[in-house]
Amino acid sequence: MTGALIVAARRTPIGTAGHGFASVSAADLASAAIGAVVSDVEEMDEMADVGGVPDEVVLGNCMGPGGNVARVAALGAGLPDAVPAFSVDRQCASGLAAIEIGARLVQTGRRLVVAGGVESASTAPWRMWPPREGGEPVRYERAPFAPEPRDLDMGYAADLLAAEHGITRARQDAYAARSHARAVEAIAKGEFDDEVVPVGAVVRDERPRAGLGVAQLSRFRPLHRTDGTVTVGNSCGINDAAAAVAIVPETVGVQGLRVLGAASVGVVPERPGIGIVPAVQAALAEAGVGIDDVDVFEFNEAFAGQVLACYDALGIDPDRVCLDGGALALGHPWGASGAVLVVRLFTQLVRRGRGRIGLAAIAAGGGQGTALVVSACP
Structure with a gap:
């Protein structure tokens, strides 16, 4: 892929479900992130010819109220009525898939696309199957990921994946523990300050826990199988957040992240967490770079066992990934998580100058994965 440049990237704090954002809707969270990146674009002198009015808004979301949350959020951010918007549901990969789509739109001639993702687990509506034979409606927590009997819960599937790849509980x-320690240290150093948009009284990520070590984590019981290794301690949280980026043609000449390659793939639904592996391989192939060329890795840490299996399969040293902590510490706001990864790449490669090539990747329920390769420029 050539020609698409990410020039602004912002996110809200990541809230723990039921806490700081307990009453903040998905649309309102997204409006904050969208408004911030549009303001960033408007402040760039080099963007005068493009302006700050997007040609399109693309937003990933999994559990919102339906309809078109992207349109509601765009209007809530104060964008003109003439700006169209659409929502994407690729489950946990929705936010990153929205950015992939946004980059493709810029390739085809759009001048400014705002793309990202949002999730509000706190305000997600209750879902009901219709009553049958005079019975009561049946509440369900999620839509099917795949047809029965292939519709495994993500945690159970991650437990099986970890066992198959020999990922021990201790590892x-x-x-x-390292993810929490890194996130706590990053917050203390102000590493997230330039990317985070406060919403109400929430100004920082809520989930990271200082001092959470292996001794405490080892006390948690397996969640899904009596002899399993996945626990509440080595799994991500349930969270609320939004993240967005602004994408323009590379010819604009602004500092940012050039999109080199992107891919979304399918894998067996019973092992959705492994979707990261072929997605990364396909995105790297389009970018024309190898794993060893990547300076900054941001992978979504849905489950420690799942993501470690992906690192092993790709030949990546886990110490090189999520240097400021990942979703195990920061949280996993489903539809927003993939976009959060790109915001993290933007901060490290553009704001901090920590290298040139970045890679973001995330797996999704139903057996899918999405990956994005970028390069800092100029």
């Missing part, structure tokens, strides 16, 4: 707990 998972150590990785989770």
